[in-house]
Amino acid sequence: MLNNRSILLAFLLTVLCLVSHHALAANRAIEAESLVVTEHKTEINGKRLNYTATTGTQPVWNDKGEATATLFYTYYQRTDVKDKSTRPLIMSFNGGPGSASVWMHVAYTGPRILNIDDEGYPVQPYGVQTNPYSILDVADIVFVNPVNTAYSRVLPNSAGEMPSKDQQKEMFFGVNADIKYLAEWLNTFVTRNERWTSPKYLIGESYGTNRVSGLALELQNRQWMYLNGVVLVSPTEIGIEREGPVEAANRLPYFAATAWHHNKLAPDLQSKDLYEVLEEVEAYTIGTYIPALAKGGFISEAEKAEVVAAVSRYSGLSEEAVSSSNLDISNNFFWKELLRDEGKTLGRLDSRYLGIDKKRTGDRPDYWAELTSWLHSFTPAINHYIRTELNYKTDIKYNMFGPVRPWDRSDDNTGENLRLAMAQNPYLNVLIQSGYYDGATNYFDAKYTMWQLDPSGQMKDRLSFKGYRSGHMMYLRRDDLEASNQDLREFILGTIPAENEPAQYAR
Secondary structure, eight states: OOOHHHHHHHHHHHHHHHHHHHHHHHTOOOOSSEEEEEEEEEEETTEEEEEEEEEEEEEEEOTTSOEEEEEEEEEEEETTOSOGGGSOEEEEEOOTTTBOTHHHHTTTSSSEEEOBOTTSOBOSSOOEEEOTTOGGGTOEEEEEOOTTSBTOEEOOOTTSOOOOHHHHHHHTSBHHHHHHHHHHHHHHHHHHTTOTTSOEEEEEETTHHHHHHHHHHHHHHHSOOOOSEEEEESOOOTTOOOOHHHHHHTHHHHHHHHHHHTTOSOHHHHTSOHHHHHHHHHHHIIIIIHHHHHTGGGSOHHHHHHHHHHHHHHHSOOHHHHHHTTTOOOHHHHHHHTTGGGTOEEOSSOTTSEEOOSOSOSSSOSSOHHHHHHHHHHHHHHHHIIIIISOOOOSSOOBSBOOOOSOBOTTOOHHHHHHHHHHHOTTOEEEEEEETTOSSSOHHHHHHHHHHHOTTOTTGGGEEEEEESSOTTGGGSHHHHHHHHHHHHHHHHHTSOOTTOOSOOOO
């Protein structure tokens, strides 16, 4: 039987445990350095292979050698490769800014992908399945999460104090700060994993294209790390301006693709294949639409009427809607207007996805149907996958989108930096991948960016474009998952120079 003293002691121990538990919970933090390695098997394009997945955190250091943040990453390596010097390494980034690497990690290039249907819509039970088209057969891949995305976090200083919001912005949250610290981090990663002699590639999606375009030059000029390729998936403008008539007119091919998909074009256009339609609309955009918009309010009534009719024909919108917009149709209006009579709205990042608004009136959708669908399937899958299959366990919240704003967008010269990196490095090639139904970073803008990237035209043989019948994340559609990975595979294999082939320009 317990005496009063024993009861009191037991009570005090219980209180102490509870206090300790709450103290730990209050100070929940990610480890600056951590590492978990798991072994796996898979089958890609009908061939079996073994690989390891290294999941962990690696610090970001300042000039004083102090850890200021830690980045969460997942690194996949094929295990039957004897010579790493010939094995390509892909360094993968998503965008936002503020987005985790989840999207391309468990839907595009990685060995495991979402449980979704063939068009990319979520299905239950949530989780992942084998990616039979992953590029892991030809290259190792590291998926990197910038500060405040996934489990990556800012760290307190030696005094236990967190940097102020302004200090964090200066250190991490801007076009150039982002590029600078990530280049340093990649240097450490490549050194630790002994990959300096490997052919190296960067791949970025959406805002990640700004990131990797800037990194190409930063890695060359500050880290002395030279690349074989940069892949821009659904690229932004990367600092190459598209304003006025060009910005407005460049939307038309995307409008035409979307209208074709939803059977809203005239019968003669609808009966053609999408590629035939887009070839016609692109020619009209360059040859007629941009010059007409350049005339502004001084365009003649006769010419305006002709353009109104053509734009209506190619966009699927009424002539009244086109005329009332003064030939300049905003994306928001298009997403609301095209299926207004059916009570549906279009997705921004993928116009195949449909939404339902409270009212049919208005000039923009209430929400983005595609993004809610993606979060529906990606969020449970990545949380489950990392913890159960990769065996990385933490109580830190996985940030699909993290707090990184306000983002400093000043001095964005990333496109010019990519051009200069290509000029300095004859080995460096660029592949652009876009979905025809992406309205946020439309495919024709991507083509325009490619055309403007190198005004000299002397490097155009090292620039290539691939389009797909889907949206921003073209790989969600099963057919395009296969096609886009194969395009990546061919790009990687085709940009590894032959033995003893020098990096030089021939006269």
